[in-house]
Each structure stands twice: as structure tokens, then as C-alpha cells.
Amino acid sequence: MDPMVQQMVDREAIRACVARLARGEDRRSADLIRSCWWPEARFDYGVHSGDFDAYLSWVVPGADAIKDTQHLLGQTYVELSDGTAKAETHVFSYHRVDMGAGDRDTCIGGRYLDRFEKRGTEWRIVDRVMLYDWEQDWGAAADWSKGVMGYPFTAEHFPGRAKGDFSEIWFTGEAA
Template sequence: MDPTIQSFVDREAIRDCVARLARGEDRRSADLIRSCWWPEAMFDYGVYNGDFEAYLAWVVPGAEAIKDTQHVLGQTYIELDGAHAKAETHVISYHRVDMGAENGGEHDTCIGGRYLDTFEKREGEWRIADRVMLYDWEQDWGQAADWSTGVMGYPFTAEHFPGRAKGDFSEQWFARGAK
């Protein structure tokens, strides 16, 4: 393959891996998460670090106190070097956290930061070999909104609209195919 075209293909595969991982984290899907990391990979999130199995046990099923998450990815800067790559991806992550009744109940929080990923390409597949999370800011938005009544004064018409950590409706939606 032409080197320029191969570079585009490799960069897109890396971006796809980062997006799949965020999707897997938000749905607490061990299979999806596992498809993004090499088995011997390491991670350091500043508040927790270790090998891939420790990461997976930390994220799936996830802390019961964290009811919902959403990871919104920004730009990914990639430096390719053969079968190795470094990538920095900006992320804003939302978390609905149950702080306990004595601490105000559920809170909506948001973190802005960057993933520093070391990728390796093996047998044509890019996966993460190492990840470091950098934190740029955090904001506790206070007591969480009550989604049980809908949004902006409008009630939901079905139970599948709010939340996603477990039993996400999009899984069923994708399973129906493109037709």
C-alpha cells in the first residue's frame, strides 16, 4: 500500500480504537474494552494504576456509585513510527455519582483531560499498550437533575431514553442492522 494511504488507514484505526474504548467504558462492556487493549498493557490514571486486568476489574462492572458516564472525545494527535504510535486524545467525561444521602445524594460531575496512549500494531491490528490520563480540570455541578420526569418539562415516552451504563438502548438499535 502507498505509504501515505497506509498512514491514513493507521491513523483511522487508532482513532476508531479510542472511540470503541470510550463506548465500551460508557456501557461497561468487557468485550468491547478488551478489544482495545493488548493483554499485557499498563495504565496510570493518577488515582489508580496497574495492568490491564486491574483496569478491566476497575471499569467493569464499575463502581455502583457511578450511575452513568459519557466520554466525549476531542481531537487525537498521532505520531506514527512503524508498528508503534503515540496518541494524545482530549476527553471530557461526565459522571453521575451517588455521593450518599449524607453528602447530597447524586451529583453530576465533569472532568476534562487527555489520554496519552502508546499503541502497538500486531498482525495488522492497533491496540493500546500503555495509557496515562492527564487531568486539566474537574467540575462538580452539584445535585443531579431528576431524569425520572423527563427533560425540560417534557416527560419521556419510553424507559430507554435516560442513562446508559447498563442495558443501553443503542446496543439493541445497532443489533437491528443498517436497514
């Protein structure tokens, strides 16, 4: 393959891995998460660090206090070098957290610093560091389980992961 085309393919594979990991974290899916990390990988989130097994047991099933998450990814800057890569990805992560006095909505802005290795044709993370740029407590969480902005939902699947995850059914093609 032309070297320039191969670099584009590699960069896209890395971005897809980062996106798949965020999707896995939001769904607390061990299978999706495992597909993004090499087994001997390490992580350091500043508040928790260790090997991949420690990471997986921290994220799945997740803290009981953290009822919902959503990771919104920004740009991913990638530097490739002979089967390895460094990537910086901007992230906003929303969390609905039970602080003991009711649910609160919080948001963190930061960056993932990932080192990747390509083994065969597959790119996966071997090391991740989380940098925190800001955090915002948005206050008491709104009850959106029955609707948003005063409008009721017209079907049970609209509240997202609060009542299962309709996107899982939607991707299989089984949704009406």
C-alpha cells in the same frame, strides 16, 4: 498500499480504537474494552494504576457509587513510527456519582496519552496515562428518568443507559 494511504488507515484505526474503548467504558463492557488493549498493557490514571487486569476489574463492573458515565472525545493527535504510535486524545468525562448524600453530576476534562502497537493489522493500546486539566462538580443531579426540561419522554428507551441501552438494540437493526 501507498505509504500515505497506509498512514491514514492506521490513524483511523487508532481513532476507532479510542472511540470503541470509550463506548466500552460507558457500557462497562469487558468485551469492548478488551478489544482495545493488548493483554500485557499498563495504565496510570493518577488515582489508580497497574496492569490490564487491574484496569478491567476497576472499570467493569465499575464503582457502585458511579451510576452513569459518558465520555466525549475530542481530537486525537497521532504520531506513527514503524508499528508503534503515540496518541493524545482530549476527553470530557461526565459521571453521575452517589456522594452519600444524593447523586451529583461531575465532569472532568483531560487527555489520554496512549502508546499503541500494531500487531498484524490490529492497533491496540499498550500503555495509557490520564492527564487531568480540570474538574467541575455541577451539583445535585437532576431526575431525568421521566423526561427532560419539563417534557415527559414519549417512550421507555429515551433515558439512555438509565433503563438499559437502546443503542445496543438500534445497532442490531431490531429496533422498530
